[in-house]
Amino acid sequence: MGDVRPQPAGNPIATGASVEGEKDENKFLLAGQAKPSDAGSVSLAPMEEVRKSNWKYKSKKQQARTVAALLGKLLVLITALYFFICSLGILSDAFQLVGGREAGDALGESSLFVNPLAGLMIGVIATVLLQSSSTTTSIIVALTASGVIQKVEYSIPIVMGANIGTSVTNTIVSIGQIGDREQFKRAFAGATVHDMFNFLSVLVLLPVEAVSHYLFYLTEAIVNTMSLTEEADNQEFLSVLTDPFIELFVQLNRSAIIENARGNHTEEIHLLKQHCGILQEGNCTVNETVAEGCVENIVQKCDYAFFNSSLSERAIGVIMLLIALFMLITALLVMVKALRSVLGVQLEGVVKKAANGNLPGKARYLTPYLAILIGAGVTMLVQSSSVFTSTLTPLVGIGILDLERMLPLTVGSNIGTTFTGILAALALKGEAEDRRHGFQVAFAHLFFNISGLLVWYPIPAMRNVVLGCARFMGETTAKYRWFAILYLILAFLLIPGLVFGLSLGGWQVMVGVLAPVFFVFFLVWLLNMLQKHRRSYLPVRLQTWDFLPLWLTSLQPYDAVISKVLGALRRRKKSYTAAHDDEGTEDHPIP
Incomplete structure (x- = not known):
């Protein structure tokens, strides 16, 4: 039923004249004037609000203040975005300091990659530790070209795992919006759309590749048509802007992880740079006896915060990790508030409509594919899918970008990030056959994402x-x-580690453990589908999950336990603080 309101006695119900009267009154209110016939009865509050928000009724001084305030907010937004991107770079460096050597060791164990699942899990874990699928792929390209990874077929599951591992970054970013339940729901969905796409792609394509080797044969055919005579440098556009700030803290020796993977574990190879260039070339070699007049290389000392620190590389990595997380959360909060302030309620609706709108006419069906091209293009430019998708995640959280539009942008970003691997292959030196293997890995990453x-x-x-x-x-x-938090630990650490451990025992052990698990998951999925669409086909007992204990069908019992533990910790902290305050009062009584 409609909204029926009682009318005052003697008044007609909504005649055409009364509607015209309302329109006439609204016209005067919007102009900031009182209606002549009832000027004494019109409240000045609405007119004052209209005057304040209407640009033409502002004085020159007020207009200048409005422009200055808007420019200030934009400056805050751009600054927060810059530090947000820098925090992702510091986070990557911190993870490499904490686990870079272990990631290199794992990538260097080529005998393990005979099992595709082992290769997949190593790709996931290595990328989580390095915080960059571009870095992982570049290392795999170099190791395959140098023969450390003996076959191209072994490298393909690793780059699939790198695709999964890279999505951990924007999932971490989404936790920055955990304070607002509704924002967090949207942000986490926007972040995990990347995870889900990658998980499902691997679930379908890894078995297909293991059986048919279609990626290997396709990329082999492409590479055989190429003339590999040119070499190129791998230049990163974004690093020109962010490296000056990041390198104030640490500067990494990027080749150290590759040397670690090659089995070179000498103490002279450090993850932190020990010198930052050569000021003057010397004329002494390592094996030559230093004679009179022999001049050694004069090196330029590095100038970053942790240079020559007494702390271990791992300890510095932990400190940098804490700094990166603090920067990331702070920049994210400032960025979200500044964006809301700049857009305002009305402009936010306009931006949301533009971001999620479609092309006109029949071309609207091409809009998602245009978004894929935009995602790929921007990621090629910044050479980091993590940076691109992590920047979009807060926009999904505050409701500006819809999940349906986030998906094609993410898919495009997956394709764009393969450009870094191709550049790494272009920069390879050596025999044409070795470079051909590196290109095969880079193209396999590209065609996996296209598939x-x-x-x-x-x-x-x-x-x-x-x-x-x-x-x-x-x-x-x-x-x-x-x-x-549980999802991050399970999906990116515990489950990959468990599956990798099982793969070391051989196919028999892995199939014996994982086959029953997959069978149970299949039964649960099938029963859910039947309960949802064909409930009458099931016995009464199986039409719901009520026959199972609650802890098997809901997270509520676990939530109750966690809430009790957290509540007890809060009460203990409060009582400790109160007792500490009382002791301070006794020591220093108020006169």
Whole structure:
């Protein structure tokens, strides 16, 4: 029913004349004037608000203040964005200091890669430790070209794992919006849409590749048509802007991880740079006896905060990790507030409509594919899918970017990040055959992401599977916010580590453990589908999950336990603080 309100006695119900009267009154109010016929009865408050918000009614001084305030907010927004991107770079460096040597060791164990699942899990873990799929892929390209990884077929599952591992960064970024439940739900869904797309792509394409080797044969055919005579340098556009700030803290020797993977574990190879260039070339060699008149290289000392520090590389990495997380969360909060302040309520709606709108007419069906091209292009420019998707995640959180538009941008970013691997292959030196193997790995990464796009995006039903999984993750973490931390630990550390450990025992052990697990998951999925769409086909007992204990079907019991533990810790902290304050009062009584 409609909204029926009682009318005052003697008044007609909404005649055409009364509607015209309301329009006439609104016209005067919008102009900031009182209606002549009832000037004494019109409240001045609405007119004053209209005058304040209307540009033409502001004085020159007020207009100058408005412009200055807007420019100030934009400056704050750009500054926060810069430090946000820098924090991602520091985070990557910190993870490399903490686990870079272990990642190099893992990537150098080529005998383990005979098992595709082992290669996949090493790719996930190495990328989580290095915080960059571009870095992982570049290392794999170099190791394959140098023969440390003996076959190209062994490298392909590793780059698939790198695709999964890189999505951990924007998932960490989404936790910065955990304070607002609704924002966190959207942000976590926007972050995990990347995870879900990569997980599902690997779930389909890894078995296909293991059986058919289609990526190997496709890339081999492409590389055989290439003339590998030119070499190129790998230049990064974004690093020109961010490196001056990041290098105030640490400067890394990027080749150290590759040397570690090659089995070179000498103490002279450091992850932190020991010198930053040669000021003057010497004429002495390592094996030559230093004779009179022999001049050694004069090196330029590095100038960063932790240069010549007495702390270990791992300890410096932990400190940098804490600095990076603090910077990331602070910059994220400032960025979100500044963006809201700059846009305002009305302009935010306009920007949201533009960001999520479609091309006109029949071209609207091409809009998502244009978004894919934009995602790929921007990622090629910044050479980091983590930076691009992590910057979009807060926009999804505050509601400016829809999840449906985030997905094609993420898919495009996956394709764009493969450009770094191709550049790494271009920069390779050595025999043409070795460089050809490096190119094969780089192209395998590219065509794996294109294959994932073709499987999961063009058909709406397949696309909705990815979106549905991401929404489920967002809703779950909004209800149980601790689940976000649990998901990060399980998805990117414990499960890859467990599967990798099982793979070391051989196919028999791995199949014996994982086959029953996959069978149980399949039964649960099948039963859920039947309960949702064909409930009448099931026995009464199986039509719901009520026959199982609550702890098997809901996170509520775990949430109750975690809430009790956190509540006890808060009460203990409060009582400790109160007791400490009382002691201070006794020591220094108030006169």
